[in-house]
Amino acid sequence: MQEPTFKDVLLAKRQIAPYLRRTPLHRYPALDDLMGTTTYVKHENYQPVGAFKVRGGVNLISQMSDAEKSRGVIAASTGNHGQSVAFAARIFGIKARIVVPEGANPGKVAAMRGMGAEIIFHGARFNDAKNHCEELAAELGFRYIHSGDEPLLIAGVATEALEMLEDEPDLDVIFVPVGGGSGAAGSCLAAKAINPNIRVIGVQAEASPAAYLTWKNRTRTTAPDRTIAEGLATGAPFDLPQGIMQRLMDDFVLVSDAAILQAVAWLAEYAHTLAEGAGASTLAAAYQQREALAGKKLGLVCSGGNISITQLKQALGG
Numbered sequence: 001m002q003e004p005t006f007k008d009v010l011l012a013k014r015q016i017a018p019y020l021r022r023t024p025l026h027r028y029p030a031l032d033d034l035m036g037t038t039t040y041v042k043h044e045n046y047q048p049v050g051a052f053k054v055r056g057g058v059n060l061i062s063q064m065s066d067a068e069k070s071r072g073v074i075a076a077s078t079g080n081h082g083q084s085v086a087f088a089a090r091i092f093g094i095k096a097r098i099v100v101p102e103g104a105n106p107g108k109v110a111a112m113r114g115m116g117a118e119i120i121f122h123g124a125r126f127n128d129a130k131n132h133c134e135e136l137a138a139e140l141g142f143r144y145i146h147s148g149d150e151p152l153l154i155a156g157v158a159t160e161a162l163e164m165l166e167d168e169p170d171l172d173v174i175f176v177p178v179g180g181g182s183g184a185a186g187s188c189l190a191a192k193a194i195n196p197n198i199r200v201i202g203v204q205a206e207a208s209p210a211a212y213l214t215w216k217n218r219t220r221t222t223a224p225d226r227t228i229a230e231g232l233a234t235g236a237p238f239d240l241p242q243g244i245m246q247r248l249m250d251d252f253v254l255v256s257d258a259a260i261l262q263a264v265a266w267l268a269e270y271a272h273t274l275a276e277g278a279g280a281s282t283l284a285a286a287y288q289q290r291e292a293l294a295g296k297k298l299g300l301v302c303s304g305g306n307i308s309i310t311q312l313k314q315a316l317g318g
Contacts, residue, residue, distance in 0.1 A: 208227040
């Protein structure tokens with residue numbers, strides 16, 4: 001599988017422009033005070049589906065062949081990838097089926113249904129849903145859209161980092177959440193092409209460290225996926241994003257679920273924005289490293305805002 005290039009990222013920017021508006025990069029004085037340095041938030045939670053993955057879905061589906069479109073598409077998701085596929089499928093008039101684990105975020109499930117996707121529940125964890133999805137794709141001939149191992153998807157989501165550096169070319173560090181790693185891989189491709197000195201730091205949950213362990217040990221590693229942040233919950237690494245991250249990403253850190261919930265509350269209080277666990281994880285990681293980051297200009301990817309009411313109450317109550 002061929003890695004996307006920076007040229008693919010530039011083409012993706014043009015491809016998605018008719019369908020998705022640019023998201024803002026905002027700075028908040030209260031976050032600067034919390035972090036002790038200049039901090040910008042990239043608001044992918046302002047996307048029409050509330051998450052960054054829609055960039056990849058639109059880029060990929062817009063370039064599918066007529067034969068692929070006629071077969072329809074299928075994807076496995078904890079929610080945000082599925083919403084991306086459902087949103088893009090609706091734009092281009094094709095049938096979408098999304099396989100989700102039994103305990104999937106109900107708000108995300110409702111959103112996918114609202115965009116016309118057929119929802120198929122299977123298994124307790126994401127990997128259970130993914131395996132069933134792949135079986136259905138092989139049996140019924142649907143175009144399977146993997147949530148990470150898709151070059152056009154990675155090129156599409158890379159446009160978030162491209163926009164960040166267009167708005168603030170002097171960023172020193174970009175923190176980006178990692179579930180399967182498409183967002184981090186895309187950020188590496190865009191940021192390093194523009195300025196090789198920018199540090200790109202991936203963030204995953206301690207309770208779901210498969211991508212982190214694979215990156216750190218340079219060998220494929222599976223792990224439990226029990227974090228509350230479903231956007232970070234993958235029990236096995238994705239090959240294409242891992243290849244890019246291992247080559248280009250500068251560091252990878254783990255954060256606790258408690259730190260993620262605290263960051264959700266901080267973003268609500270200090271930035272007046274709603275972040276899901278994965279979207280808040282970058283603030284949790286930057287705060288964890290705040291002493292080493294003094295004097296740096298930070299960019300935090302708030303990858304999504306699709307938090308459940310239950311989790312939001314948990315974050316604010318804590």
